Amino acid sequence: xxxxxxxxxxxxxxxxxxxxxxxxxxxxxxxxxxxxxxxxxxxxxxxxxxxxxxxxxxxxxxxxxxxxxxxxxxxxxxxxxxxxxxxxxxxxxxxxxxxxxxxxxxxxxxxxxxxxxxxxxxxxxxxxxxxxxxxxxxxxxxxxxxxxxxxxxxxxxxxxxxxxxxxxxxxxxxxxxxxxxxxxxxxxxxxxxxxxxxxxxxxxxxxxxxxxxxxxxxxxxxxxxxxxxxxxxxxxxxxxxxxxxxxxxxxxxxxxxxxxxxxxxxxxxxxxxxxxxxxxxxxxxxxxxxxxxxxxxxxxxxxxxxxxxxxxxxxxxxxxxxxxxxxxxxxxxxxxxxxxxxxxxxxxxxxxxxxxxxxxxxxxxxxxxxxxxxxxxxxxxxxxxxxxxxxxxxxxxxxxxxxxxxxxxxxxxxxxxxxxxxxxxxxxxxxxxxxxxxxxxxxxxxxxxxxxxxxxxxxxxxxxxxxxxxxxxxxxxxxxxxxxxxxxxxxxxxxxxxxxxxxxxxxxxxxxxxxxxxxxxxxxxxxxxxxxxxxxxxxxxxxxxxxxxxxxxxxxxxxxxxxxxxxxxxxxxxxxxxxxxxxxxxxxxxx
Amino acid sequence: xxxxxxxxxxxxxxxxxxxxxxxxxxxxxxxxxxxxxxxxxxxxxxxxxxxxxxxxxxxxxxxxxxxxxxxxxxxxxxxxxxxxxxxxxxxxxxxxxxxxxxxxxxxxxxxxxxxxxxxxxxxxxxxxxxxxxxxxxxxxxxxxxxxxxxxxxxxxxxxxxxxxxxxxxxxxxxxx
Numbered sequence: 001x002x003x004x005x006x007x008x009x010x011x012x013x014x015x016x017x018x019x020x021x022x023x024x025x026x027x028x029x030x031x032x033x034x035x036x037x038x039x040x041x042x043x044x045x046x047x048x049x050x051x052x053x054x055x056x057x058x059x060x061x062x063x064x065x066x067x068x069x070x071x072x073x074x075x076x077x078x079x080x081x082x083x084x085x086x087x088x089x090x091x092x093x094x095x096x097x098x099x100x101x102x103x104x105x106x107x108x109x110x111x112x113x114x115x116x117x118x119x120x121x122x123x124x125x126x127x128x129x130x131x132x133x134x135x136x137x138x139x140x141x142x143x144x145x146x147x148x149x150x151x152x153x154x155x156x157x158x159x160x161x162x163x164x165x166x167x168x169x170x171x172x173x174x175x176x177x178x179x180x181x182x183x184x185x186x187x188x189x190x191x192x193x194x195x196x197x198x199x200x201x202x203x204x205x206x207x208x209x210x211x212x213x214x215x216x217x218x219x220x221x222x223x224x225x226x227x228x229x230x231x232x233x234x235x236x237x238x239x240x241x242x243x244x245x246x247x248x249x250x251x252x253x254x255x256x257x258x259x260x261x262x263x264x265x266x267x268x269x270x271x272x273x274x275x276x277x278x279x280x281x282x283x284x285x286x287x288x289x290x291x292x293x294x295x296x297x298x299x300x301x302x303x304x305x306x307x308x309x310x311x312x313x314x315x316x317x318x319x320x321x322x323x324x325x326x327x328x329x330x331x332x333x334x335x336x337x338x339x340x341x342x343x344x345x346x347x348x349x350x351x352x353x354x355x356x357x358x359x360x361x362x363x364x365x366x367x368x369x370x371x372x373x374x375x376x377x378x379x380x381x382x383x384x385x386x387x388x389x390x391x392x393x394x395x396x397x398x399x400x401x402x403x404x405x406x407x408x409x410x411x412x413x414x415x416x417x418x419x420x421x422x423x424x425x426x427x428x429x430x431x432x433x434x435x436x437x438x439x440x441x442x443x444x445x446x447x448x449x450x451x452x453x454x455x456x457x458x459x460x461x462x463x464x465x466x467x468x469x470x471x472x473x474x475x476x477x478x479x480x481x482x483x484x485x486x487x488x489x490x491x492x493x494x495x496x497x498x499x500x501x502x503x504x505x506x507x508x509x510x511x512x513x514x515x516x517x518x519x520x521x522x523x524x525x526x527x528x529x530x531x532x533x534x535x536x537x538x539x540x541x542x543x544x545x546x547x548x549x550x551x552x553x554x555x556x557x558x559x560x561x562x563x564x565x566x567x568x569x570x571x572x573x574x575x576x577x578x579x580x581x582x583x584x585x586x587x588x589x590x591x
Numbered sequence: 592x593x594x595x596x597x598x599x600x601x602x603x604x605x606x607x608x609x610x611x612x613x614x615x616x617x618x619x620x621x622x623x624x625x626x627x628x629x630x631x632x633x634x635x636x637x638x639x640x641x642x643x644x645x646x647x648x649x650x651x652x653x654x655x656x657x658x659x660x661x662x663x664x665x666x667x668x669x670x671x672x673x674x675x676x677x678x679x680x681x682x683x684x685x686x687x688x689x690x691x692x693x694x695x696x697x698x699x700x701x702x703x704x705x706x707x708x709x710x711x712x713x714x715x716x717x718x719x720x721x722x723x724x725x726x727x728x729x730x731x732x733x734x735x736x737x738x739x740x741x742x743x744x745x746x747x748x749x750x751x752x753x754x755x756x757x758x759x760x761x762x763x764x765x766x767x
Contacts, residue, residue: 043716044717044718045704045706045716045718045719045720046720049704049718049720050664050667050668050720051663051664051667052720224676224677224678224679226678229714230711230712230713230714230715231714231715232678232679232713232715232717233679234668234676234679234680235676235679237667237668237670239667248667249667249668250679250715250717257715261709261714261715261716262714264709264714265709265710265711265714
């Protein structure tokens with residue numbers, strides 16, 4: 001028999017960005033909130049204490065801050081007729097665990113979405129006609145506009161102390177920022193972070209091509225900062241331990257330093273770490289959630305009743321919990337029915353390496369996760385998709401997030417992978433090379449989806465989540481086009497050697513190689529309950545006291561990193577809960 | 592015990608706790624004042640800002656184990672300028688704790704670390720980690736001697752013996 005805890009107003013599953021935002025907003029509204037986090041509690045002291053945290057072996061090889069795949073993972077396959085096998089080692093993407101979630105070990109790139117990307121399907125149809133969208137591509141409009149989200153993008157940036165330069169404020173262009181961005185209501189909370197040499201060279205090369213490069217919006221503080229909650233950040237020291245690590249310096253915005261200090265003082269808030277949620281419980285009629293069941297640190301099964309259930313796990317596990325709990329109808333790609341698992345998408349990331357002689361001092365040991373330079377001239381409505389031959393755009397950027405011997409050092413083309421020639425190649429490359437990246441959008445397709453695996457189970461006896469995903473011609477063409485543009489631009493810098501990794505025709509998805517942690521979709525927001533799991537307030541169409549904020553709600557992914565959008569959507573949903581749902585609990589949108 | 596007797600007993604116990612706490616506070620205050628008095632009396636501890644240390648560290652010219660230890664353990668936050676960062680990382684240059692004639696509080700800080708209390712107005716419990724687990728008594732002495740004589744700080748050197756005494760007194764991790 002499960003131990004039954006006293007009922008609370010809201011239970012939150014997962015204590016990353018979305019969970020922390022929801023906990024803050026709902027305790028502001030006076031609710032009693034319990035947050036259940038599957039991993040341990042973590043804070044700057046002692047978990048990210050200097051110099052212990054700056055340990056490449058522990059962070060980037062043993063994956064101390066990432067999800068342990070020995071307890072819970074996914075299975076993966078390319079197509080409907082393949083058998084899926086478990087993802088047993090971290091490769092293509094890196095879900096986090098512990099308090100702060102992936103929000104502790106992210107890099108810090110903090111973009112807003114472009115207004116036109118939020119109405120992607122309508123926009124493509126209007127620009128090129130419905131037939132431009134290939135058969136099987138299931139892209140959709142977000143059921144929310146940039147204008148509606150602007151206050152929430154803004155607030156999340158101020159919570160994170162994002163460093164950047166506005167390009168458009170209240171409809172007027174401002175020099176130095178992105179001229180193509182949606183209008184902002186004010187400037188960034190902090191000015192841009194300082195450039196490393198590769199970013200300076202990127203600006204030069206971009207200028208020569210006529211591209212409008214601007215500083216990547218970085219939630220890595222460029223100066224001391226106090227956010228609207230009174231939480232203090234320190235300036236980034238460019239130590240190069242952002243991605244894979246917790247920040248030692250109070251510089252990278254994380255749930256841990258940006259929101260949790262406030263929550264930890266609140267009596268309405270209770271955090272239970274090491275609490276693995278197994279399922280959401282529904283009432284007999286399956287119209288309402290009654291709470292959740294979880295295993296505590298001692299392995300005891302506990303039932304936590306709650307009026308409101310917030311699914312705030314990593315995007316994949318939000319979908320998993322919905323499938324396991326019977327929230328919404330599972331998606332069937334053959335019949336084209338159901339919604340949960342539908343429209344999984346990813347990120348089309350490609351890299352260009354530039355190698356110079358020793359007149360260029362790259363200082364690869366200097367690093368900042370979110371800082372650097374980027375341009376949008378091939379993204380959104382700036383790109384002529386008909387001429388380029390694919391749907392969706394992308395950004396090209398210069399970033400130097402930190403390198404080191406254990407994380408791997410790229411060598412110039414022709415250098416062998418072992419022996420003294422390799423050693424010489426590493427020596428030449430480490431101090432005298434940069435990389436630029438192409439981050440492309442990834443569309444959604446009928447056959448890229450999530451469901452429950454028929455064979456494999458996790459440590460708790462539940463079926464694993466199964467990922468069915470492969471690259472489509474559209475993304476391969478986008479990769480080739482955008483990498484080609486990046487290579488053209490790089491030639492102006494006269495590198496000694498250059499290499500690019502554009503996807504080849506027919507290339508399959510390789511889950512063993514790290515690409516991006518931007519897994520999106522699977523429980524998407526929309527206007528039609530037949531094709532979306534959530535309404536425009538991220539509320540389940542089927543069980544109205546369940547909300548599922550996160551990148552799982554994206555109908556497809558654009559060319560930007562998702563965190564800025566995830567934060568804004570979560571504040572948007574929280575506002576609807578506070579102002580409308582709590583007064584009249586029920587469906588916020590009539591199906 | 593009747594309820595009233597129990598209540599009286601509780602009241603007495605509470606008053607005793609209050610009295611003990613007040614005495615401890617008074618003693619602590621006396622000690623603080625004594626340390627302050629020593630610091631004021633000792634005119635060898637002074638500060639006059641001097642950019643030489645920062646310039647030498649930035650140029651990689653600063654020699655000595657103390658400077659190396661500073662760069663490897665402290666500079667990530669307090670920076671090579673010793674200036675730290677407003678309201679986040681305290682400055683070392685001209686800091687009264689660093690300059691104090693009696694270095695025991697400074698030694699304790701390096702060995703055990705410290706953190707700010709979280710309050711509603713300032714909820715961030717910013718902390719400095721302890722380094723007792725990784726620095727030997729000699730290294731702590733070299734480090735503190737360096738910071739007490741850099742950026743314009745002029746305070747007496749610190750000995751390994753002083754570090755050993757504080758390490759024992761504050762129950763810091765044993766010397767590596």
